[in-house]
Amino acid sequence: MGLGEREQTLVLIKPDALKVSLTGYILSQFSEFHTGLRFAGSKIVHVSRMIAEEHYAEHRGKGFYPSLIDYIMGRLHYPMEPEKRRVIALVYSGPDAIRKVRQITGPTNPHVARDNAPGTIRALGTVVPIKDAEGNVVGDRMDNLVHASANEADAEREVKLWFRPDEIMPYMRAYPTEVASKYYFYKDGRLLTQEEAGGVCLVAPGGLVWASDLDALENLLQGKPGPVTLESVAAKYLLNREGEPA
Ligand code: CDP
Ligand code: MG
Numbered sequence: 001m002g003l004g005e006r007e008q009t010l011v012l013i014k015p016d017a018l019k020v021s022l023t024g025y026i027l028s029q030f031s032e033f034h035t036g037l038r039f040a041g042s043k044i045v046h047v048s049r050m051i052a053e054e055h056y057a058e059h060r061g062k063g064f065y066p067s068l069i070d071y072i073m074g075r076l077h078y079p080m081e082p083e084k085r086r087v088i089a090l091v092y093s094g095p096d097a098i099r100k101v102r103q104i105t106g107p108t109n110p111h112v113a114r115d116n117a118p119g120t121i122r123a124l125g126t127v128v129p130i131k132d133a134e135g136n137v138v139g140d141r142m143d144n145l146v147h148a149s150a151n152e153a154d155a156e157r158e159v160k161l162w163f164r165p166d167e168i169m170p171y172m173r174a175y176p177t178e179v180a181s182k183y184y185f186y187k188d189g190r191l192l193t194q195e196e197a198g199g200v201c202l203v204a205p206g207g208l209v210w211a212s213d214l215d216a217l218e219n220l221l222q223g224k225p226g227p228v229t230l231e232s233v234a235a236k237y238l239l240n241r242e243g244e245p246a
Contacts, residue, residue: 003152006174008040009097010158011105012147013088015074016125023088026121026146030092035100040172041091041163047073051235054161055147063139067130071141089162093172098148098155105148113144121146157232164236165208176211180204184217186234191220202237 013026032038045051052069059065070076074085092101106113106120113123125144129137149155156175159168165177180203185192187199195201203209203217213233219226 003174004095006093007095007097007152007155008091008093008159008174009101009149009155010147010162011090011092011101011149012072012162013090014072014143014145014147015077015085015087016071016143017145018084018086018088019077022121022124022145029104029121030090030101035092035094035097035104037092037094037097037100038172039090040093040174041089041159041168043089043163043167044086045089045162045239046086048235048239049073050231051161051239054229054232054235055158057232064130064141067139067141071143072147091159091163091168091172093174098151101148102150105146106144108144109142110144160210160212160236161232162236165210177208178211178214180207180209180214186230186238189230191217191230191234193221200238200241202234 011030013023017023017026028034030037049069052072053060055072056065056068059068067076072087074082074087078084104120106117106122108122109127110122110125111127113120113125117123122144125142128141128143130139130141132138149158160175165173165175182205183193183195183201184203185195185199186202187196192199209217212228216226216228216230216233220230
């Protein structure tokens with residue numbers, strides 16, 4: 001059973017797509033004319049290590065993981081030009097959004113996409129050998145141009161990871177929100193409710209937050225082990241800040 005009009009999916013136009021100027025093509029493939037889906041959110045993001053690691057948490061420990069993190073952070077496609085390292089993050093909304101977007105995106109492996117699903121976006125991607133410090137090939141990385149949420153649970157987690165609720169217009173918000181009644185600060189991996197030198201204010205009283213994030217913050221304050229990390233809540237509030245370590 002789908003969520004109907006309220007179904008949403010997260011798309012990332014990855015650094016390789018930006019580098020070869022495929023943005024316009026990708027947007028046209030996902031356009032309302034082709035898919036019936038509407039934009040619910042969009043922004044240009046300098047990808048922090050924090051959000052990269054949260055986004056790809058399920059792949060932690062796999063051989064391609066370090067390379068995947070460097071890839072999504074733009075470090076591989078723009079080694080000397082940090083100012084060009086970015087992704088375009090989009091939320092699409094509408095009936096069957098997740099499946100429709102995945103179908104246009106195509107299989108994860110660009111070689112498979114070319115063989116089995118020509119015409120999909122990922123058929124234009126590449127597979128790159130991963131080398132160790134000695135130059136030996138130790139695996140493959142798939143530079144496949146776009147990310148698209150795989151299922152409803154991933155879509156909800158990913159939309160909330162990349163977007164604050166106030167970045168999505170009220171009519172388009174698919175997940176419950178709440179208004180914060182106190183301050184939450186982030187400093188060196190810790191959650192604080194009072195300002196400290198070097199701390200960053202994530203949320204202030206009156207701020208609109210995802211209800212599940214507020215639950216997570218309160219659980220963390222009470223020291224309850226939860227399924228979510230502080231970073232999975234904080235990452236979106238720390239994006240595009242000056243001085244953030246690359
Ligand atoms: O992106 P998708 O959900 O189709 O695939 P995934 O299995 O969740 O993997 C996430 C991303 O990791 C892929 O899109 C690839 O960029 C990369 N990957 C890789 O480089 N090598 C693999 N063997 C598997 C995934
Ligand atoms: Mg995936």
